[in-house]
Amino acid sequence: MRLALIGVGQAGGKVADAFLEYADRTDSDIVVDALAVNTAKADLLGLRRVPVEKRLLIGTDRVKGHGVGADNELGAEIAADDSEVVMDAVAGMPSHEIDAFLLVAGLGGGTGSGVAPYLAKELRRRYEEPVYGLGLLPGKDEGGIYTLNAARSFQTFVREVDNLVVYDNDTMAKGYDSLSSGFARANEDLARRFGVLFAAGETDGSAVPEQVVDASEIINTLASGGVSTFGYASSPLERKRGLFGGKGRPDTSEATQRIMATVRQATLGRLTLPCEITSAERALVVVAGPPEMLSRGGIEKARTWLEDATGTMEVRGGDFPVPDADEVAAAVLLSGVSDVPRVKELQAVAIETQRSMREVSETADDRLSDLLWSGEGDLEPLF
Ligand SMILES: Nc1nc2c(ncn2[C@@H]2O[C@H](COP(=O)(O)OP(=O)(O)OP(=O)(O)O)[C@@H](O)[C@H]2O)c(=O)[nH]1
Numbered sequence: 001m002r003l004a005l006i007g008v009g010q011a012g013g014k015v016a017d018a019f020l021e022y023a024d025r026t027d028s029d030i031v032v033d034a035l036a037v038n039t040a041k042a043d044l045l046g047l048r049r050v051p052v053e054k055r056l057l058i059g060t061d062r063v064k065g066h067g068v069g070a071d072n073e074l075g076a077e078i079a080a081d082d083s084e085v086v087m088d089a090v091a092g093m094p095s096h097e098i099d100a101f102l103l104v105a106g107l108g109g110g111t112g113s114g115v116a117p118y119l120a121k122e123l124r125r126r127y128e129e130p131v132y133g134l135g136l137l138p139g140k141d142e143g144g145i146y147t148l149n150a151a152r153s154f155q156t157f158v159r160e161v162d163n164l165v166v167y168d169n170d171t172m173a174k175g176y177d178s179l180s181s182g183f184a185r186a187n188e189d190l191a192r193r194f195g196v197l198f199a200a201g202e203t204d205g206s207a208v209p210e211q212v213v214d215a216s217e218i219i220n221t222l223a224s225g226g227v228s229t230f231g232y233a234s235s236p237l238e239r240k241r242g243l244f245g246g247k248g249r250p251d252t253s254e255a256t257q258r259i260m261a262t263v264r265q266a267t268l269g270r271l272t273l274p275c276e277i278t279s280a281e282r283a284l285v286v287v288a289g290p291p292e293m294l295s296r297g298g299i300e301k302a303r304t305w306l307e308d309a310t311g312t313m314e315v316r317g318g319d320f321p322v323p324d325a326d327e328v329a330a331a332v333l334l335s336g337v338s339d340v341p342r343v344k345e346l347q348a349v350a351i352e353t354q355r356s357m358r359e360v361s362e363t364a365d366d367r368l369s370d371l372l373w374s375g376e377g378d379l380e381p382l383f
Contacts, residue, residue: 001198001215004090004098004129005034006119009075009112010043011136012036012105013050015187020049022191030198033093037086037119039078039111040067056089058082058115068110072149075114083122090123099215101131103161105153108138108146113153120160130219133161134190137168137273137346144353151350154343163222163335165230166273168342193232193272196331200286200320213286213318221316224281224336227343229273231266231332237293237325256298259287262330263302267309273340280310281336288320289328302330310334 007016013036023031036050037058042065044055057065059078068074090101101123105112116133123131135157138146158164172186200213222228235258263285267277283306287299303317 001030001200001218002032002097002099003030003198004093004095004101005031006086006090006101006103007034007036007050008103008105008116008119009038009109010040010046010106011109011183012103012112012116013038013043013047013055014183015104015134015136015190017047017049018184018187018191019194022188022195024049026195026199028195028199030195032097035086035089037111037115038067039063039065039075039115041065043067054089056085058085068114070108070110070145070149072110072114072153075110075112076118077114079115079118083118086119087122087126090127095127095129098129100129100219101127102134103131104134104136105157106136106138107150107153107157108136108142109149112136113149117153117156117160120157124160124162130162130222131160132222133157133164134194135164135166137166137170137342139169139172142169144349144356147346148350148353148357151346154346158227163225163228165228165333167230168273170342171272171274189232190272192329193230193331196232196288196320196329197230197284197286197333200288200318213284213316213320217284217316217318218333221282221284221314221333221335226281226336226338227273227340228333228335229271229275229337229340231269231271231334232329233262233265233270234327234329235262235265236327237290252295252297255293255295256301258293258328259295259298259302259330260305262328263287263305263332266330266332267306267334271334273337274342275334275337276339277309277334277337278311279337279339280312280334281338282312282314283310283316283335284333285315285317286320286331287317287328288322288331289325290323291321293328294319294321306332 005016007013016034034050036055038044039059103116103120105116107113120131138150172182299319303315307315
C-alpha cells in the first residue's frame with residue numbers, strides 16, 4: 001500500500017517524520033510522497049525528514065507564522081482560506097503511484113485539529129483514492145480545552161474521511177523522562193505498526209508471501225468507514241535464523257504457537273484505541289517475520305481465532321516475509337469499531353468544558369460591567 005502522507009500541525013509533522021524515518025531504515029517504499037502543513041513556522045523548522053520544499057506554512061496573513069494557539073475554529077477558517085496551497089502541492093505528487101492519502105493530526109491543538117478535517121473534505125472531493133485519517137487523542141491530563149478541541153475535531157474528521165484510525169495518547173507507555181521523549185517513542189511505535197501493515201503488500205519479490213495482503217485487502221477492511229483501532233505486538237526470536245534447534249526450520253507447532261500468542265497479545269492488550277473488540281465490523285491481521293517462522297497453518301488459525309474473538313466473518317489475513325527479521329510481529333487492524341468508552345468519556349468531558357467556558361465568559365462580562373460602573377452615573381467615553 002503506497003501512501004501520500006500529509007502531517008498537519010506539530011504532532012502530525014512529527015509523526016510524518018517518524019514514518020519517513022521508519023521507511024528509510026527498513027528500505028520500504030510505503031510513503032510515495034509526504035507533506036507537512038502548519039500555521040507555526042517554528043514547528044516546520046523543527047522537522048527532520050520531511051523535505052524543506054514539502055513544508056507548507058499556511059495562514060500567514062492571519063497568524064504571521066505563530067500558530068493558532070489551540071484555537072481550532074481559527075485553524076478551520078485558515079484551512080478554508082488557504083487549502084489551495086496544500087491542494088497545489090498535492091497536485092504535484094505522482095498520483096498514479098498512490099493507493100491512498102493519509103492525513104495525520106493531533107486532535108487536541110488548534111492547527112491539526114482544525115485543518116486536517118477540512119483538507120480531508122477537499123481531497124475526497126478531488127481524488128478517487130481513499131482518504132484516511134490518523135487522529136491522535138490528547139491524554140486525559142492535558143486539560144479541558146484540549147479535550148474539547150479533540151471531541152469537536154473527532155466528530156468532524158470521522159465524517160470527512162473514509163476511515164479514521166485513532167491513537168489515544170493515554171495508551172502511550174509511561175515512565176519517560178520527558179513528554180517529548182514519550183511522544184518520540186509513541187511516534188516510532190505508530191510508524192512501526194503502519195509500516196508492517198502497509199509494507200505487507202509491497203514485497204520486492206525476494207521473499208514471496210504465501211498469503212498476500214495487498215492494498216485492496218487494506219482498502220476493503222477500512223471500507224467499513226467509521227473508526228479503527230490498531231493492535232501490534234512482537235515476539236523476539238532467541239535463536240538466529242537457520243539455527244532453530246539445529247534443524248534449519250522451526251517446528252511448525254512452535255511457529256504456530258508463537259503466531260497465535262503474538263496475534264492475541266496484539267488484539268487483547270495493545271490497541272491504539274482500547275475498545276470492545278466484538279463491536280468491530282471488519283478486521284485484518286498481518287504476521288511479519290522470517291519466512292521459516294510464518295507457518296501457513298498458524299496464520300490461518302490466528303485468522304479463525306480473530307473471527308471468533310470479534311464475532312465478525314470479515315477477517316482478512318496474510319503474511320509479510322522479512323528474511324532478516326529477528327522477531328515475529330503481528331499487526332491487527334479492527335475497523336468500524338463502535339463500542340469505545342474513551343470516546344464517550346472524551347465527549348462527556350468536552351460538553352462539561354464547553355458549558356463551564358460559556359458560564360465563565362458570561363460571568364466575566366458581568367464582572368467587567370460591575371467594575372466599569374462607577375455607581376454614581378455614566379462617564380462620557382473618549383470616543
Ligand atoms: N502522539 C503524539 N502526540 C502528540 C505529539 N505532539 C503533540 N501531540 C498531541 O497532539 C495534540 C496537539 O498538539 P500539536 O500538534 O502541538 O498542536 P497543533 O495542531 O500544532 O496546534 P497549535 O499548536 O494549537 O497551533 C496535543 O494535545 C498532544 O496530545 C507527538 O509528537 N506525538
